[in-house]
Amino acid sequence: MPNVGRIVAVSGPLITASFNEPVVQNEVGYALLDGLRLKAELIRVRGDYADLQVFEDTIGLYVGGQVEFTGEMLSAELGPGLLGRVVDGLQNPLFELAAASGHFLPRGRYLDPLDRERRWPFTPSVTVGDAVLAGDALGTVPEGQFLHRVMVPFDLEGWWTVRAIAAAGDHTVADVIATIDDDRGHTREVRMLQRWPVKRPLRAYRERLRPEEPLVTKIRIVDTLFPVARGGTFCVPGPFGAGKTVLQQLMSRHAEVDVVVIAACGERAGEVVETLREFPELIDPRTGRSLMERTVIVCNTSSMPVAAREASVYTAVTIAEYYRQMGLDVLLLADSTSRWAQALREVSGRLEEIPGEEAFPAYLESVIAAFYERGGLVSLRDGSTGSVTIGGTVSPAGGNLEEPVTQATLKVVGAFHGLSRERSDARRYPAIDPLESWSHYLGVVSRSDVAFVRALLRAGHEVEEMMKVVGEEGTALDDFVRYLQAEYVDAAYLQQDAFDDVDAATGAERQSAVFGELVRLLRTPLRLDDKDGARRLFARMTQATKEWNRCPWGEASFDAARERLRALVAEVSPDA
Amino acid sequence: MHKAYVRLERIAGNVVAVRAGDATYRELAQVSWPGGSSLAQVVRLEGDRAYLQVFAGARGLPTDARVRFLGRPMRVSASDAILGRVFDGAGRARDRGPAIDDEVIDIAGPSVNPAKRVIPRTMVRTGIPMIDVFNTLVESQKLPIFSVPGEPYLELLARLALQAEVDRIVLGGMGLKHDDYLYFRDTLEAAGALARTVAFIHTAADPTVECLLVPDLALAVAERFALRGHRVLVLLSDMTNFADALKEVAITMEQIPSNRGYPGDLYSQLAARYEKAVDFDDAGSITILAVTTMPGDDVTHPVPDNTGYITEGQLYLRGGRIEPFGSLSRLKQLVNGATRDDHRPLMNAMIGLYAGYRETLEKRAMGFRMSDWDERLLRYGVGFEERLMSLAVDLPLERALDVGWRLLAESFEPAETGLATALIERHWPGVPA
């Protein structure tokens, strides 16, 4: 007998229902309407009334209509076959949905996230009598380039004993592949497919470790100056059009990780389309396979229902945690966390909660903190490690970083890549502000070189500000050279051409080599007679370095380009 | 038949409450009283009380008005018979033509499945060089025209309606002055362009709520046309009036404002409309250009700001011209590589030199002496503004590119343009091929 309630109020995505049997906070309910079942989540209980946010358009619902409570929390389906998928915030597979329902997203139509028919070649890794804990592998199936671990259900507590295990052979995700029991008389059948409530962190690991190793994104300004760590967190705030999405797209292609989960949250459908149409055609140089094979796209674009937008980031992070559990490095990119925060605000407003700043709910900060806390580097019981690195864009109203979402995010992340309107207007991409941004993590190049360049950038900026007042004529040659040096580092190293095949992605070794060389050249004393001469020299150096950036690493042209750059500097070095 | 109710329990702003146990969320109702009648829409249900937003406004509404629920949401006809016609924000004929009720469809329907979209590849030619050459419009693109009152944005929209190479135009006017509406109608009529156009016009004198319906009516029709394989251009003006109507309604509904009085869902509301822009994998397309006037000429005002976060670039209309700096079509690189070999490099070279012209203007204003180079930049800049930037110019892309080369040749040596020698040899005026 399902637990059935009755609708007593409807307001936007929010419905209120009366109920008689007990209900559970965050459980899933379905509002029934002409044979449709509209998925909803219970988000508040007051007396005999439950408030539910409906993940679909609520048009047509009426007072007295039925709500079926399921007793189960909103969950993601986990198992082999997630990679390469494009799903909405509730994990509906979009291509399958298009095949079944045509051009539009019909409401109340939910398809299985994982293919129930597909057979996976299973290899057991335990034998009858083995003792196991939640999250331990029972066997593996190949998924793309990985061995996908089939794991003991994450919700189990304590030790369990394997009573039966399938022999090597083909199975669907719904087949029972093991039976386990515990000493309290419980028995559990294990399938490849399991469910996990998306709002609960998946913690079936041994311990959390400190993120120390750099995660190479191949974006020079990031890896060199404001690095990201495996298992760390970072945010990218910036006004519209400053390049947040392009930066995430570059990272999703080039970052050195095993799996990328893209959470397109409340942004443009067109941007998702670019990714989902292009990735299948692009080859991942690390594996020689299509980029799509390592990617999961969770997309709830801006015109899709707002409550499902809130769910989408949790669905995405749950999938990321699941692959971490297999000892893999996962990068979760969320664009844009502001849209997710706005979804919270919309629902909070309908609940008539007391608003905080800019009408965001008072719990905004803790919700944002809890989300980023789901990132992390962990060690697993078999001694391997896995990581979830989380990068979120932030879209501050009016480009003003003082607003609540940016401020709450800055408190909890390990790196801040602030995009500036000035830089993007000047087409200095990526428009990460080198003076305002910061990172707590270790990078890929020498620390003393980084300190040298940081100081140079600051000094150059000061000269630039001063020149605005006193003009070029009033500026000493030494100061002017400092300014030119800072501009040179910016143009030749920090800026990167996203549309050049070579320049778009710079590996760690190359960054280390090129950055070291630039610092060496910048430390070389120069014989410069006047400002025009200095300007000409740095213009030529910029040109030569940009050409060098376009030469493939390890090819003869790379070395030749470096020599041309060295020769330019040698011409004006006093010991020449 | 649906039951009628005759006692309004509450009237506040444009929202009335009636005890009606069988109302469904967002359905329409007909409200009538001795002095008039109006459509209304259910905006909230609470117990046996239904809250209705009255399209014509609640002014003069008696508490014993009759409310009859219609059991359906707002609909509009999308038949070809609506071409050439003008309707108001409630979908009624604004011209003297007959009502049209075949092929009616619900407005504000569900989102397109992203899996049914393709990466857009087709340019929309407009004959306006500042768009075609410098900020190429792409099918399925959504672009606002940021401007301020007094700028000729309606003239620009009218020219787009006349010249854009698309199959159909859907025009949505929100808070238009009546004169502006007549200007539009007459311009399109005189040019014989009405036949491919349908207009939904809300004027400043019409009820606020009807303003809110205009984009949904226009986009529902556009979507149906696109599904029939047509390339549709939707022109909207002024989205700031639309946002202000949202604000007004939200405040009377006692919603907590988030930013300068605008409701917290302003972004979602705007996005729900703009995201109707689409290029279908197996049908036509919708492209949207929407005038957004910036209160106080401030782009960080919530309306332009939220818009910028939704659209794919923006055009600034300032001083009667589409401003080359700040304006950006984010999708242009999808198409401008395949137009003519000189398109991209010429565009970049011309903009670079125009930036030099602007600097020279500043130097001149500060009283600096003008060098020969400055003089040539000045000549070039003035020519650029007159022969390409002026909204009076109507040239196909290729002719506009040719004009660009002539402008360069009149003021500069080939090497001064930074353009590749091979291109110069092919395109420099007067240089034998």
Ligand SMILES: Nc1ncnc2c1ncn2[C@@H]1O[C@H](COP(=O)(O)OP(=O)(O)OP(=O)(O)O)[C@@H](O)[C@H]1O
């Ligand atoms: N690294 C880059 N290289 C070249 N062009 C870039 C780069 N980054 C951004 N751009 C240009 O800026 C435009 C806007 O970038 P993007 O879409 O990433 O902005 P955004 O910050 O995500 O904006 P929004 O907040 O509106 O989503 C791009 O379409 C492109 O023209």
Ligand SMILES: [Mg+2]
């Ligand atoms: Mg973006």
